[in-house]
Amino acid sequence: MSQLRFTTLVEAPLTVAFDVARTLGRPWPEPLEEVVSERPVRDVYASRRRNLTHSRHFSATGAGTLVDEQVDWETGLPGVLGAFVDQVVLRRRITRAMQAHLDLYAAAAARRALEVVQVVGAAVVEGSRVLVAQRSGGPYDGCWEFPGGKVEPGESELAALVRELGEELGVVVVPQAFVGEVLLDGVVAGGEPGTSTLRVWWARLGGGELIAREHAELRWAAADELDALDWIPADRPLLPAVKDLLEVVSRA
Numbered sequence: 001m002s003q004l005r006f007t008t009l010v011e012a013p014l015t016v017a018f019d020v021a022r023t024l025g026r027p028w029p030e031p032l033e034e035v036v037s038e039r040p041v042r043d044v045y046a047s048r049r050r051n052l053t054h055s056r057h058f059s060a061t062g063a064g065t066l067v068d069e070q071v072d073w074e075t076g077l078p079g080v081l082g083a084f085v086d087q088v089v090l091r092r093r094i095t096r097a098m099q100a101h102l103d104l105y106a107a108a109a110a111r112r113a114l115e116v117v118q119v120v121g122a123a124v125v126e127g128s129r130v131l132v133a134q135r136s137g138g139p140y141d142g143c144w145e146f147p148g149g150k151v152e153p154g155e156s157e158l159a160a161l162v163r164e165l166g167e168e169l170g171v172v173v174v175p176q177a178f179v180g181e182v183l184l185d186g187v188v189a190g191g192e193p194g195t196s197t198l199r200v201w202w203a204r205l206g207g208g209e210l211i212a213r214e215h216a217e218l219r220w221a222a223a224d225e226l227d228a229l230d231w232i233p234a235d236r237p238l239l240p241a242v243k244d245l246l247e248v249v250s251r252a
């Protein structure tokens, strides 16, 4: 079996990176059959006739979505001819097709990302506790969340994080590192349901006095208290990463 791997960093949230990749289709004219699809993290396509498999894995990073692709193929032709076709002819064709496709894809995803409202949240850590906030009013009334909000047009994600925490809690925060990203399946700011995501950053307090200006309650929660809170459901997949963060920060 021959194999090629490609990685592309796309300036787009997970959902956009995934959806645009699927809309553009495969780098080959020949249709492939879908084998696995787990939006927004993974898809696998295969062609039985050519014995070719194309897998993509999408993961969130601080700089955007990392798309990891792998192409496996085997013509099944015997002997030296088979080795030549697999190792030289097809390898060259697949490389060329992928490179042309990936340039177009990254540009299309970055353009589409500008139309999607992004939400940022902060995991503010002090010692071995993280700040959690209870929403007041609206569809998630009474649910716990990471304080933050929507990124405004033209604003950077981290500028939005600092602004939102200043507005909501009266504090200055200093972002430290990216924690994780989850899909928001509801409508955010009138956008298409399921396109926005929440990206959470570890942050430290840099000044000011905490005040709940918009929330019902603020609480410093230890790792073993997180699961029992009534979270906005979309946030739950982030809890393992936040617990890991608490462990690392409290040990440092």
Ligand SMILES: Nc1nc2c([nH]c(=O)n2[C@H]2C[C@H](O)[C@@H](COP(=O)(O)OP(=O)(O)OP(=O)(O)O)O2)c(=O)[nH]1
Binding pocket: 119, 120, 121, 140, 144, 145, 146, 147, 148, 149, 150, 151, 164, 184, 187, 188, 189, 198, 232, 234, 235
């Ligand atoms: N801030 C925050 N929002 C979250 C979380 N989880 C989650 O699903 N959301 C959703 C709820 C809202 O639909 C959207 C964020 O909206 P928001 O109301 O907090 O944003 P905002 O401060 O910019 O709001 P606005 O009043 O200016 O419209 O993201 C979370 O942990 N933190």
